[in-house]
Amino acid sequence: MSERKNDGFINYELQEFKLFEPLFKWARKKSLWIVAFCTGCGGIEMPPLATARYDFERFGIMPNPAPRMGDLFLITGYVTPKTLKRIIITYEMMQDPKYVMIHGSCPINGGVYWDSYNVVKQLDKYLPVDVAIAGCMPRAEAVMDGIMEIMRKIEDGTADGWKRYRENYEYYRKNQDELFGEGWREKDARRWLAWI
Amino acid sequence: MDMNEKPKVEEKVEEQKPQEVPEVEAPKLPDTKEGKLVAELLEKAPYAEGNVRRERRVEFKVPADRIKEFLELASEKFEMLIQISVVDWLKEGEFELVYQLWSVSESVHAFVRTRIPRENAKMPTVMDIWPVAETYEREAHEFFGIVFEGNPRLGPFILEPREHEKHPLRKDFNMIGYVKTIYGEDFDRYDESKTNYVI
Numbered sequence: 001m002s003e004r005k006n007d008g009f010i011n012y013e014l015q016e017f018k019l020f021e022p023l024f025k026w027a028r029k030k031s032l033w034i035v036a037f038c039t040g041c042g043g044i045e046m047p048p049l050a051t052a053r054y055d056f057e058r059f060g061i062m063p064n065p066a067p068r069m070g071d072l073f074l075i076t077g078y079v080t081p082k083t084l085k086r087i088i089i090t091y092e093m094m095q096d097p098k099y100v101m102i103h104g105s106c107p108i109n110g111g112v113y114w115d116s117y118n119v120v121k122q123l124d125k126y127l128p129v130d131v132a133i134a135g136c137m138p139r140a141e142a143v144m145d146g147i148m149e150i151m152r153k154i155e156d157g158t159a160d161g162w163k164r165y166r167e168n169y170e171y172y173r174k175n176q177d178e179l180f181g182e183g184w185r186e187k188d189a190r191r192w193l194a195w196i
Numbered sequence: 197m198d199m200n201e202k203p204k205v206e207e208k209v210e211e212q213k214p215q216e217v218p219e220v221e222a223p224k225l226p227d228t229k230e231g232k233l234v235a236e237l238l239e240k241a242p243y244a245e246g247n248v249r250r251e252r253r254v255e256f257k258v259p260a261d262r263i264k265e266f267l268e269l270a271s272e273k274f275e276m277l278i279q280i281s282v283v284d285w286l287k288e289g290e291f292e293l294v295y296q297l298w299s300v301s302e303s304v305h306a307f308v309r310t311r312i313p314r315e316n317a318k319m320p321t322v323m324d325i326w327p328v329a330e331t332y333e334r335e336a337h338e339f340f341g342i343v344f345e346g347n348p349r350l351g352p353f354i355l356e357p358r359e360h361e362k363h364p365l366r367k368d369f370n371m372i373g374y375v376k377t378i379y380g381e382d383f384d385r386y387d388e389s390k391t392n393y394v395i
Contacts, residue, residue: 081356115371115375116375117364117369117378118356179378
């Protein structure tokens with residue numbers, strides 16, 4: 001029997017759950033609830049995805065307004081330092097397991113705003129990213145393909161961004177503090193999240 | 197328009213110039229509603245220059261020290277302030293402020309241009325004429341560092357504090373240098389030797 005880590009989090013590797021793990025993985029894959037952070041042109045691709053043409057609800061995917069009940073975090077379009085603060089707080093509010101999918105060139109490397117003073121160039125320095133869809137903008141087919149990819153990864157167990165975030169928290173935290181300055185959670189986040 | 201027409205007009209102007217200078221300075225306003233509007237306003241404010249650009253588009257140039265006086269006069273006909281936009285003329289060392297006005301009654305769009313020096317740029321606020329000017333003035337203050345005297349809410353607005361101090365839309369703002377220091381240099385596109393150039 002493997003040693004159980006007691007790190008204060010719920011441990012999903014518990015022995016008694018191992019039997020049902022394929023079932024859980026299948027269930028997670030088939031019921032992705034989306035927390036959509038649609039900035040810029042990324043939001044335009046969501047209506048065709050949700051409506052009759054590509055109808056993502058047939059895959060059990062549902063747009064969901066609350067981060068506490070979300071599985072899949074969609075970040076579409078450019079990310080500025082101001083919105084990145086909100087993104088990080090929202091990501092940390094989501095429950096494990098959580099997956100991040102990013103759309104378009106802007107979160108990957110800055111896209112057309114690569115020399116802009118207020119667009120974050122590499123989102124995966126600040127958050128773990130599971131699937132990135134390149135393009136400016138990717139069409140709804142490409143987004144659908146990305147969703148298929150993340151479903152496959154969930155079933156494989158390779159969509160492990162939530163684990164990587166926990167394991168490499170110092171790295172992510174260092175990058176976040178470099179960008180925002182130390183103590184940004186206390187200064188800024190407390191203004192909109194009183195309980196932090 | 198006939199293509200051959202243009203050179204002829206230029207020749208005529210060159211011939212007239214040495215003879216009668218004042219006529220060239222004051223172009224005749226057309227006999228339309230725009231022309232009448234401009235003529236009416238210039239009669240009250242002789243210090244300004246004005247002309248009609250095209251249908252429903254007029255233009256004024258006003259010296260900076262009398263801009264408030266002029267806008268008060270203009271606000272009788274132009275009831276709405278659409279935008280205060282700023283142009284940074286770096287070589288001249290000047291900011292150009294363009295007050296864009298819309299006349300609801302006449303359906304005419306007016307540009308009121310004025311120039312102020314770049315260093316310690318100061319303008320009187322026009323909040324008492326159009327209250328909506330508050331937002332545009334805050335924006336101009338944040339992005340260009342122009343101080344609008346009388347506006348009580350000048351201060352941090354849209355940008356993060358670090359950007360707000362630098363006035364990022366000024367032409368002498370070193371964009372690439374700023375981006376390198378803030379977001380790091382580990383991008384192929386910033387490679388000066390262009391061995392790994394992406395775009």
